[in-house]
Amino acid sequence: MGEALVDEFHDGAVAGGAPFNVARSLAALGVPVSFVSRIGADDAAGHLVLDSAARFGLSVDGIQRDAAHATGRVSVHEGEGGSHSFQIHADAAWDHLAPPAAVDAGLIYFGSLMQRHAVSRAALRAALKRARVPRLLDLNLRPGTDKPDLAAESLMLADRVKINEDELERLLAWLEPTLPALMARFALQELLVTRGAAGYALYGESGQLLAAGDGVAQPDFVDSVGAGDGFTAMLLAGYALRRDRAATLHLANRYAAMICGVRGPLPDDSAALRPWREALHALPAED
Structure with missing residues (x-):
């Protein structure tokens, strides 16, 4: 559940939003996934979102249409060495997400950005209350949701959490x-x-280190947008298919490096993910 939007780079717009990135990867990797979001009823950015979902084989049944609010937009400001910052425009359609009629899932993925508005925050929490399944939080501390109280409230809703090292430092300073x-x-x-x-x-739950891996070099680096989302998607795929955790993490690390070699969060052609799908399904089963 969460935001679907367009990331506006200096050389054009691509569909994005962390939950949408994760959902598209899961669909292309052959993992059953439902995506709940909200876009403008008939705007160019919304059509870009729908076209991308279709290209990656992701169902749009859970994407609501909003006649009063436009599809979300993010201006991506690129710096040296592949760094980037985001300007997330306010009052987007996904800020007004209505609670889904039903949530049939083995795990729910959600973030903090979709909680910046009271309406979508209430919709998320209503869905979580009805569906008593494991929950993975992708914290994504971005301007507007980088607050200690919202972080704490989100953590209380989660069983598993994915963050980057900068976000971990902030949580340890805050909480x-x-x-x-x-x-x-x-x-x-x-x-x-x-x-x-x-x-x-x-x-693990006591703070013990369960697994770790070094970074994977990307000689044809373009940008790091969506790399963390790719890692999360592959990890979720391993959970869903009950694959060996260490092998899944190793593959997720490589998948994230691949994402750094394309413009935006996913390759333009979903066929580029076919080898990754095959590699995922070939992983050994968990013990």
């Missing part, structure tokens, strides 16, 4: 001074920390 204390306070089962070029680390 608890140590990782074990943070895990205990919010009864978290797992915490995945992505570290960009430095790789990743996965921690």
Whole structure:
């Protein structure tokens, strides 16, 4: 559940939004997925979102249409060395998400950005209350949702969390001074920390290190937009298909590096993900 929008780069717009990136990857990887979001009823950005969903084989049944609010937009400001910052425009259609009629899922993925508005925040929490299944929070501390109280409220709704290393530093400064204390306070089962070029680390419920890996070099680096979303999607795919966790993390790390070699969060051609789908389904089963 969450935002579907367009990321506006200096050389054009591409469909984006962390939940939409994750959902499109899951669909292309052959994992059953439902995506709940809201776009403008008939605007160019909304058509871009729908076209991209179709290209990756993602059902649009859960994408609501809004006659009063436009599809979300994000201006991506690129810096040196592939760095970037975001200007997330206010009062988008996904801020006015209505609660889905039903949630049939084995796991719910959600973020913090969709909670910036009271309407979509209430819709998310209503869905979580009705569906008593595991929940993965992708914190995504962005301007407008980078607040300690919202972070704490989101953590209380989650079982598993994915953050980057900068976000972890902020949580430890805001909420608890140590990782074990943070895990205990919010009864978290797992915490995945992505570290960009430095790789990743996965921690268990007591704050113990379960797995870690170095970064994967991307010689044809374009931008890092969506790399963390790609990692999350592959991790969720491993959960859904009950694949070996260490093997899934290794593949997710490589998949995230691949995303850094394309403009925006996914390749233009979904056929580029076919080898990744085959690699995922070939992973050994969990013990």
